Each structure stands twice: as C-alpha cells, then as structure tokens.
Amino acid sequence: xxxxxxxxxxxxxEQELAHMFRERKRVFVDRLGWEVPVVDGEFEIDQxxxxxxxxxxxxxxxxxxxxxxxxxxxxxxTLLSEVFPHLCERGVPIGEDVWEITRIxxxxxxxxxxxxxxxxxxxxxxxxxxxxxxxxxxxxxxxYLSRLLAVGxxxxxxxxxxxxxxxxxxxMVINVTPxxxxxxxxxxxxxxxxxxxxxxxxx
Amino acid sequence: MPLFDDVEQFVKGANRATxxxxxxxxxxxxxxxxxxxxxxxxxxxxxxxxxAATQALQYITYPDALRAEMKARRQLGDDPVLIAVxxxxxxxxxxxxxxxxxxxxxxxxxxxxxxxxxISDGFTVPVxxxxxxxxSCSFALRAGREVKRAMLPAAQYVGCFAFEAVRxxxxxxxxxxxxxxxxxxxxxxxxxxxLAAQGRxxxxxxxxLGISRETVHQHIETAKRRxxxxxxxxxxVRALFDSQITFADVLGPQLSPD
Numbered sequence: 016x017x018x019x020x021x022x023x024x025x026x027x028x029e030q031e032l033a034h035m036f037r038e039r040k041r042v043f044v045d046r047l048g049w050e051v052p053v054v055d056g057e058f059e060i061d062q063x064x065x066x067x068x069x070x071x072x073x074x075x076x077x078x079x080x081x082x083x084x085x086x087x088x089x090x091x092x093t094l095l096s097e098v099f100p101h102l103c104e105r106g107v108p109i110g111e112d113v114w115e116i117t118r119i120x121x122x123x124x125x126x127x128x129x130x131x132x133x134x135x136x137x138x139x140x141x142x143x144x145x146x147x148x149x150x151x152x153x154x155x156x157x158x159y160l161s162r163l164l165a166v167g168x169x170x171x172x173x174x175x176x177x178x179x180x181x182x183x184x185x186x187m188v189i190n191v192t193p194x195x196x197x198x199x200x201x202x203x204x205x206x207x208x209x210x211x212x213x214x215x216x217x218x
Numbered sequence: 219m220p221l222f223d224d225v226e227q228f229v230k231g232a233n234r235a236t237x238x239x240x241x242x243x244x245x246x247x248x249x250x251x252x253x254x255x256x257x258x259x260x261x262x263x264x265x266x267x268x269x270a271a272t273q274a275l276q277y278i279t280y281p282d283a284l285r286a287e288m289k290a291r292r293q294l295g296d297d298p299v300l301i302a303v304x305x306x307x308x309x310x311x312x313x314x315x316x317x318x319x320x321x322x323x324x325x326x327x328x329x330x331x332x333x334x335x336x337i338s339d340g341f342t343v344p345v346x347x348x349x350x351x352x353x354s355c356s357f358a359l360r361a362g363r364e365v366k367r368a369m370l371p372a373a374q375y376v377g378c379f380a381f382e383a384v385r386x387x388x389x390x391x392x393x394x395x396x397x398x399x400x401x402x403x404x405x406x407x408x409x410x411x412x413l414a415a416q417g418r419x420x421x422x423x424x425x426x427l428g429i430s431r432e433t434v435h436q437h438i439e440t441a442k443r444r445x446x447x448x449x450x451x452x453x454x455v456r457a458l459f460d461s462q463i464t465f466a467d468v469l470g471p472q473l474s475p476d
Contacts, residue, residue, distance in 0.1 A: 045426050046412060046467065104222045122405050129349050157374055158307035158346070158466055164382035165347040171229050175222050176371045182308065183371065 017138030082121040089113040102186035104174035141210040232383040254357035284335035298325035312340040343377030
C-alpha cells in the first residue's frame, strides 16, 4: 500500500520520514552520486523538503519501506521553478491543479523495482484525483526517461532537454484523468485503491 | 521555437497512435524533420532464441543493402552500436563510438560495412526499462549528409517516445519480461552487488550501508549461490545480463563517454 503523509501528519510519522531521508541518501547520493545536500551525514534533505511537501511511502505488508516520492504544490517554490525554469519552453506550469513530482526512490531491483514504481505512480494518480490535481510536472534525466514513460501514463515534454552536471535533463508534464488511473491499474494488475491516508493518534 | 513545436507534435501524435502503421508514419516524418534518413527501433535480443524473438521489437528502415548485410551477419553480438548501448545509458553518435567502446578490428569492420552501404553516421538512443530486454532507437544518415547537432536533443525525445508508443500499442510491457526463472535478489544483496560492481571493497560497502563486513560478504556469497556462479565477476555479469542490476545503477551519472 501507499501511505500518504500530508503536512499535518508529519509528527506521527517521524520515524518513517527519517527512514525515508536515509534511504534517499543511500539511493541518490551513495548509489547515483548526485551532488545534493546531506544533513547529519545520513539524511538527504534539501530546500524543498519544507512544510509544503507531501510524501507517499510504498510499504509492504510488514510495513517495510519499498520506495517513496515527494510531491510539491506548484504554487510554492519547486525544483522546476527555482532550479530548472529554463527547461520549460513556454514557462513553468503553475496553478492549484499542478503539483511537482521529485525524488522518486525505489529500493528493490529490476522487475520488483518496476512494480514498486508502478504502485507509487498509481498512488500519485489517486492523490491527484482526490485533490483536483490535473497535471504533474517533473525533471527527468534522459537515461531514465524510458523507464518513466514505461509506467504508461500520458507524459509530454515541456521543452527540449538541456545539459546539467554532465547529463541531459528534461522537464515533463503528466496529464492526469480518471482514465489514467484505470489504465495504470490495469497495466499493473492492481484492483482497487492503493493509497491509504492513515491518521494516527499522536500518542 | 519551431524545433520544440515539431517535438511536441510528434510526441502528441505518438502518445495517441493506436496502431503501428500510424506510428511508423509519424516516425518516418520525424526522421526527416530532424535531419535524418533512416531509423531502427529494436529490442536487443538474440535472434536465434525463438521465444525471445517472437515478441521483440524490430522496426528498421535502413537501406536494403545494410539490412541484407545485417541479416547475413546474423550475429548481432558483435555490432559495435549494440555493444555501446550496453555500455552507455546516454545517447551517442556512431562517429563517437571509439570514445565509448574499444573499436577492435571486428567492430571496425562491421561499422565500415554499414558505411559502405551508404551510411555516413548515426545517432543511437538507448532504451532501458528494468526487467525488459535492452532496446534502442537509432537514426542514420545517408552518405554525403552531416549530422545536425542541434537536432540531437530532439531526436532523443523522438527515440524514447516512439519506443514507448510501440511498447504501448503492442502491449509489450505485459509480455516481454525477461525470463521469470532468474534468481531474485533481496534489496540488501542488490545494494551490495551494485556497490561491488562499482569496484568497492567489502569494507567500503560495509561503511556505506552501515552493516558489518561479514554481513556484506554473506550477502554476496548468497547471491553467488542463487546464480550458481563461483566468482564475483560472474555474478556481476549475470546480474547485469538479466537486468537485476543495470548499467545506470553501476555507472551512475558518470555515464557520459570520457
């Protein structure tokens, strides 16, 4: 299942979020060699992990984290608006119904990672439909573009790719409709909702 | 901004295309628009393995002479372009091949044979979907024409979106899985293997993952048993071969040819 952690839920999920920042450091810094800030030597936390950020965590039946993603409202500062506006040929899409996807992080390998990624994507689309989000934006490294498209959603470029840190990166927009959800669920063999918004007592 | 307009138009068309004819029409148009003459959209499977070949994607508009040459050669394992796709996650020009792979006499001969069929250069976009066969989209230029470098970023998009459109139309995502029989690795085994493949020592891996050196050793030994191989090198090769780990995992962002 995909656990939604919205801003007010943060205090109840401190452990899970700490674990997520640790896994993000392991994937993005240790494995992929990204030059992003590391806090206290173990957490990958940047200027966009603010109060505005919403996180989706993919958890297995035992509650073990399999992956995570960060969602940001485009009405607040985003990676695209602050760092990569030049990737958008016709301006950065901004609006109540536009959110940005960053830090898609999956922990397994090969087909299993693809399955986790698909469920995360379904979770994002469910989040979008529940909250009136019509479009997601994201910045993709070109070598990873194929696996992003392989999810099977309606994805289009916002501008031509440009060099960044020895690689090409490009901005994408994903159009979300109820059909997107049906299609993604079919393709992933998922029957019902994956997104869960479990609100815990701050005991 | 007409270049991006053309890209956008192709992507919208490809995303909506409902059959292969429609898509190949769009693709052939894009090939011309972005300054190329031929295209090859292929999955890299051994064509002698019948069960793999039935689902594999092969859309090639190379000149007849080159197609005949490729067919006569049969052994795609020697093809320098396909070898470079395994080596590089980033797109590359064929004229830059010597910077990506060792162009031994055999590979040089194959590239020269392509040139002799009326090709001056090409541009290949690797397509790597974990758990599926490696693929690529190559654009080739006929003799006497020069690559327009300004078109290459656009061509990369065309390659990726065209490949995905074919995957979608043929519903390959559901059927073209690499053999299920492959050994599954646990997340920790996978982590250790990727780091080992990057050439890190057990000690270094232990530091990075926050586990003991003995545990790292155990993870790798268990993975070797699952693959029934004796050495770490064999383990890395096998895991790369069936996409349990990928070149992007191992080589990370330092993939650009140096």
